Amino acid sequence: MSQTKSSASNVATKTALRESKVMERARAVTLIYCPIHLGGPHAGASMGPAAMKVASVVSKIQKLGFRIEREVDIPVPNALCWWEESTNQARCVPEIGEVSLAVAQAVEEALEAGTIPITLGGDHSLAIGSIAGASNYYRKKKEEFGVVWFDAHGDINTPESSHSGNVHGMPFAVSLGDGDERLTKLLGFSPKLKASRCALIGIRDLDADEIQLIAKSGIAPFTMRDVDDMGMAGIIREALVRIKSDDKNSSPLKGLHVSFDLDVIDPDVAPGVSTESRGGLTYRESHYALELLADTGLVTSIDIVELNPARDIRNQTAELAVDLVQSALGKNIL
Numbered sequence: 001m002s003q004t005k006s007s008a009s010n011v012a013t014k015t016a017l018r019e020s021k022v023m024e025r026a027r028a029v030t031l032i033y034c035p036i037h038l039g040g041p042h043a044g045a046s047m048g049p050a051a052m053k054v055a056s057v058v059s060k061i062q063k064l065g066f067r068i069e070r071e072v073d074i075p076v077p078n079a080l081c082w083w084e085e086s087t088n089q090a091r092c093v094p095e096i097g098e099v100s101l102a103v104a105q106a107v108e109e110a111l112e113a114g115t116i117p118i119t120l121g122g123d124h125s126l127a128i129g130s131i132a133g134a135s136n137y138y139r140k141k142k143e144e145f146g147v148v149w150f151d152a153h154g155d156i157n158t159p160e161s162s163h164s165g166n167v168h169g170m171p172f173a174v175s176l177g178d179g180d181e182r183l184t185k186l187l188g189f190s191p192k193l194k195a196s197r198c199a200l201i202g203i204r205d206l207d208a209d210e211i212q213l214i215a216k217s218g219i220a221p222f223t224m225r226d227v228d229d230m231g232m233a234g235i236i237r238e239a240l241v242r243i244k245s246d247d248k249n250s251s252p253l254k255g256l257h258v259s260f261d262l263d264v265i266d267p268d269v270a271p272g273v274s275t276e277s278r279g280g281l282t283y284r285e286s287h288y289a290l291e292l293l294a295d296t297g298l299v300t301s302i303d304i305v306e307l308n309p310a311r312d313i314r315n316q317t318a319e320l321a322v323d324l325v326q327s328a329l330g331k332n333i334l
């Protein structure tokens with residue numbers, strides 16, 4: 001009996017602790033819809049934001065007690081014709097640059113307004129803009145932020161290393177200052193990120209060059225093998241230790257940007273992505289990772305990317321994406 005009582009009060013204490021952390025953060029969200037498909041040959045990615053609207057993204061965020069401060073639609077040029085040209089250079093760079101600038105401005109404005117920007121894609125090239133916007137916000141305040149990047153892939157290719165020219169395989173490199181200058185120099189400064197403040201989780205499908213690029217970059221990589229070995233709690237704990245202890249700068253971390261590529265999840269659970277890769281995170285690991293990050297009270301901006309409804313089954317990946325947004329915003333079972 002007393003055991004039941006004490007475990008009940010433990011739950012109450014845990015819940016109260018979480019709530020006090022969550023209350024310190026903004027209770028308002030800016031939704032940025034970015035239907036970009038130009039980062040790869042998968043036009044279905046352009047339907048991502050629409051599918052998440054169908055999966056009730058607005059009301060599910062409101063249900064958690066958040067206000068939707070603003071909804072922003074990012075215009076994306078229809079440049080599919082570019083894909084008929086054969087090139088191994090980075091493709092659609094001018095168009096992606098234009099979209100990135102609009103996303104960066106929307107994210108920065110959302111942060112300035114004291115809201116959490118959530119950018120819904122669209123392919124992962126949109127992170128060039130969302131990270132640029134967050135980086136500019138913290139740069140002006142002379143504060144530090146970090147990035148937790150979930151992905152089956154490295155996304156750290158450069159135009160030189162890439163075999164496809166697909167920019168959705170390059171946004172991490174661009175944010176770290178490597179790549180086409182029209183993208184790396186967005187908003188007039190580079191790099192947008194300090195490698196020592198970055199973790200990459202869930203990788204299992206890397207190009208040969210990317211293995212070297214990851215090693216050279218100085219980011220903290222966690223493969224699926226690491227997830228198997230350490231469990232998700234261990235991964236997140238270790239990732240936060242790495243991101244928080246930047247030896248060149250002792251100022252405390254003020255924010256975390258979470259860039260979540262849905263292809264990090266196993267395709268059995270999340271089939272609606274452009275570039276699936278077997279052996280990914282389970283349903284619970286995906287939620288748990290974001291719940292743990294939310295518990296830190298540090299998550300200040302979020303991307304949910306690579307939803308491709310043309311490959312989905314009964315909108316299940318869109319529904320999962322929206323549920324993951326809830327977890328990232330601090331939804332708990334109790």
Ligand SMILES: [Mn+2]
Binds near residue numbers: 306
């Ligand atoms: Mn990606």
